[in-house]
Amino acid sequence: MATKLKEVDAVIIGLGWTGGILAKELAEAGLKVVALERGAMRNPASDYAVPNIRDELRYVVRHDLMQNTARDTITVRNNPTQGALPMRRLGSFLPGEVVGGSAVHWSGHTWRWTDMEFKARSRYEERYGKNFIPADMTIRDWGISYDELEPYYDKFEYTAAVSGKAGNIKGTIQPGGNPFEAPRARDYALPPLTPILASEMFTQAARNNGYHPFPRPSANASRAYTNPDGSKFGACQYCGYCQRFGCEANAKGSPHMTVIPIALANPNFELRTHSWATKVLKDSDGKRVTGVAYTDILTGEEFEQPAGMVLLCAYAINNVHLMLLSGIGETYDPLAQKGVIGKNYCYQTGASATLFFEGRHFNPFMNAGGSNATIDDFNINWDFDRAPHNFVGGYNVSGGFNTVLPIGYRPVPRGTPQWGKAWKAATAKYYQTAMTISASGSVMANRYNCFDLDPTYRNAFGQPLMRMTFDYKENEHRMGQHAAKVINDIAKSMNPTHLNAATARTDPWTVVPYQSTHNTGGTIMGTDPRESAVNKYLQSWDCHNLFVVGANVFPHNASYNPTGPVGALAYWTADAIKTRYVKNPGPLVSA
Amino acid sequence: MKRARRGFGPITALLVLTAAAHADGDPARGEQRFVDCAACHAPQPGVTNVGPSLTGVFGRKAGTLADFRYSPALKRSGITWTPETLDTFLADPQKVVPNNRMPYGGMPDAADRADLIAFLLRTAK
Numbered sequence: 256m257a258t259k260l261k262e263v264d265a266v267i268i269g270l271g272w273t274g275g276i277l278a279k280e281l282a283e284a285g286l287k288v289v290a291l292e293r294g295a296m297r298n299p300a301s302d303y304a305v306p307n308i309r310d311e312l313r314y315v316v317r318h319d320l321m322q323n324t325a326r327d328t329i330t331v332r333n334n335p336t337q338g339a340l341p342m343r344r345l346g347s348f349l350p351g352e353v354v355g356g357s358a359v360h361w362s363g364h365t366w367r368w369t370d371m372e373f374k375a376r377s378r379y380e381e382r383y384g385k386n387f388i389p390a391d392m393t394i395r396d397w398g399i400s401y402d403e404l405e406p407y408y409d410k411f412e413y414t415a416a417v418s419g420k421a422g423n424i425k426g427t428i429q430p431g432g433n434p435f436e437a438p439r440a441r442d443y444a445l446p447p448l449t450p451i452l453a454s455e456m457f458t459q460a461a462r463n464n465g466y467h468p469f470p471r472p473s474a475n476a477s478r479a480y481t482n483p484d485g486s487k488f489g490a491c492q493y494c495g496y497c498q499r500f501g502c503e504a505n506a507k508g509s510p511h512m513t514v515i516p517i518a519l520a521n522p523n524f525e526l527r528t529h530s531w532a533t534k535v536l537k538d539s540d541g542k543r544v545t546g547v548a549y550t551d552i553l554t555g556e557e558f559e560q561p562a563g564m565v566l567l568c569a570y571a572i573n574n575v576h577l578m579l580l581s582g583i584g585e586t587y588d589p590l591a592q593k594g595v596i597g598k599n600y601c602y603q604t605g606a607s608a609t610l611f612f613e614g615r616h617f618n619p620f621m622n623a624g625g626s627n628a629t630i631d632d633f634n635i636n637w638d639f640d641r642a643p644h645n646f647v648g649g650y651n652v653s654g655g656f657n658t659v660l661p662i663g664y665r666p667v668p669r670g671t672p673q674w675g676k677a678w679k680a681a682t683a684k685y686y687q688t689a690m691t692i693s694a695s696g697s698v699m700a701n702r703y704n705c706f707d708l709d710p711t712y713r714n715a716f717g718q719p720l721m722r723m724t725f726d727y728k729e730n731e732h733r734m735g736q737h738a739a740k741v742i743n744d745i746a747k748s749m750n751p752t753h754l755n756a757a758t759a760r761t762d763p764w765t766v767v768p769y770q771s772t773h774n775t776g777g778t779i780m781g782t783d784p785r786e787s788a789v790n791k792y793l794q795s796w797d798c799h800n801l802f803v804v805g806a807n808v809f810p811h812n813a814s815y816n817p818t819g820p821v822g823a824l825a826y827w828t829a830d831a832i833k834t835r836y837v838k839n840p841g842p843l844v845s846a
Numbered sequence: 847m848k849r850a851r852r853g854f855g856p857i858t859a860l861l862v863l864t865a866a867a868h869a870d871g872d873p874a875r876g877e878q879r880f881v882d883c884a885a886c887h888a889p890q891p892g893v894t895n896v897g898p899s900l901t902g903v904f905g906r907k908a909g910t911l912a913d914f915r916y917s918p919a920l921k922r923s924g925i926t927w928t929p930e931t932l933d934t935f936l937a938d939p940q941k942v943v944p945n946n947r948m949p950y951g952g953m954p955d956a957a958d959r960a961d962l963i964a965f966l967l968r969t970a971k
Contacts, residue, residue: 299895299896300894300895300896300897300914300915301915303896304896304915304947305917305947305949306917306947479881479882479883479884479885480881481881481884487881487884487885488885489882489885489886489949489950490882490950490951492949492950492951494949503896503949504885504886504949504950505885505886505896506885512885
């Protein structure tokens with residue numbers, strides 16, 4: 256029997272970037288807010304400090320900051336004709352499970368997605384005709400514009416201490432920045448990180464090949480910084496332990512050292528850790544949500560937290576899972592193409608080359624999360640004509656390092672034995688001499704890539720696991736081939752001693768190895784309740800007092816990391832709730 | 847004990863050269879320099895962030911606040927914090943106390959350090 260608690264104004268499920276931003280903003284607006292976080296509180300002074308944090312076994316192999324798959328996981332298959340099996344060990348992606356969420360262990364790459372994504376269908380149709388987009392590619396316009404989101408990108412970048420070089424300030428192209436980016440009101444919060452040898456060599460080679468390299472914008476403070484809320488950042492120390500680790504220098508923009516402590520200091524806010532949300536509760540007519548059922552995973556006690564509004568701020572996949580478990584909206588059926596919840600799951604693709612330069616010393620142990628140089632010539636550059644290459648979307652290419660692990664990073668030329676004396680000798684010889692050039696590519700929505708509830712497997716709470724159906728399609732294969740050729744051409748122009756050339760991936764997707772924690776879609780935003788789960792303010796079309804915040808609202812996945820628009824949309828939603836919804840609760844967009 | 851001496855040696859040597867540099871420091875400018883430290887250190891008493899509180903740092907033996915987990919290197923350093931020892935340390939922390947855990951590369955400019963120390967002398971009493 257669940258204990259029924261006293262009603263609050265808002266309950267937030269998941270306390271990472273989106274939950275942290277909304278907690279702070281809504282508590283400051285005078286709302287009584289409770290956050291339920293399934294993970295534990297960490298103390299940065301002991302958990303994220305030197306030397307404890309530099310523990311590859313604990314954080315990388317044993318996934319100390321990540322979701323515990325013994326409690327809940329997903330099942331996976333490549334297409335609807337297959338049976339799905341549970342992912343018993345995290346691999347391809349790493350959802351966080353701790354106060355701060357995945358934003359404790361992210362690298363900080365912070366991009367502004369543009370109208371190239373938000374108006375994807377209309378732009379491609381306008382330029383190439385309706386038939387250019389394959390019939391099973393279910394991309395849509397998002398119902399939001401870059402201009403609407405620009406101030407919120409700015410707010411997020413300044414909160415998270417993003418270091419970078421503007422490429423376009425109010426329409427004026429800035430030398431050294433990304434010339435293809437959409438206009439921004441002002442430069443980044445901080446100047447770019449210091450380049451490392453690998454990124455400098457890539458920059459030179461990319462320029463020689465006629466491309467437009469720029470330093471990757473990242474929430475790694477290039478110098479000590481105090482953000483507009485008064486949160487203090489140290490300068491990045493290029494320690495090499497960024498991705499999958501908390502930051503030892505308080506230099507990586509993370510909610511646990513910015514918005515969350517501010518919320519915690521506010522008497523309107525209460526955090527409950529180890530609290531696992533099992534269901535969003537609805538009233539009898541299904542038009543409103545009434546609260547959240549959750550379990551204290553330390554004691555097994557069950558609670559019901561009534562609330563005036565519910566904000567789903569968990570990892571993208573878990574937000575979709577909660578919608579399915581709560582029966583809010585119609586589950587998507589890929590065969591009939593009916594329903595919306597679970598639709599348009601997307602991921603990312605890529606290609607990568609390793610270059611060996613005997614005699615060079617790259618010092619790969621020394622880098623920041625974002626010490627890469629990048630080109631967007633085949634990404635948000637609309638002048639790049641996709642027609643001859645027959646793909647929709649784009650990819651960015653970068654050279655540099657991010658978190659080169661002392662045990663895990665073993666670059667050797669292809670053909671080297673994979674174990675034994677010869678391997679040991681090669682790994683010692685080549686460790687210092689290698690650099691990588693890699694592409695990160697978009698994945699366009701496809702009618703068969705989706706989520707639903709698994710018919711067989713259940714989690715520790717007796718609830719059905721979420722089932723992921725996903726594979727790369729021809730569109731992604733063609734883009735991968737294009738990316739591999741561009742990477743290899745740049746690499747060859749640098750005359751490496753050896754080259755492990757890039758190849759397009761055409762094998763079916765699997766959960767092993769790690770690829771990217773950039774899972775998107777499932778409760779997509781849009782303008783039509785029959786085609787989308789939430790409106791442009793991330794408000795559920797079905798229940799107006801439910802907001803679903805995160806990359807789960809993206810109708811497709813771009814080549815860029817998702818956290819920029821995730822953070823911006825959290826501020827955008829917070830504004831809509833504070834200035835409009837609280838005064839006049841109801842749908843913010845009429846269907 | 848051998849390690850401790852190795853860490854302490856350069857301090858005594860440099861002491862003579864840097865003594866009283868802070869006397870010319872500007873505490874107002876030093877407050878600006880403190881932004882380098884503020885992510886981890888509070889100048890208020892009893893506040894332990896990623897780094898220990900700096901209240902009462904002058905005259906304190908390094909690595910001795912009860913509620914902070916110091917590196918063995920700093921505990922063994924034998925340093926007592928004075929404007930002079932702090933000045934030497936902050937110029938290049940890893941050189942002065944090898945293997946200490948403070949993730950900070952150092953403040954190379956002597957005038958900046960003098961300003962910072964002047965600020966700390968005023969606020970971290």
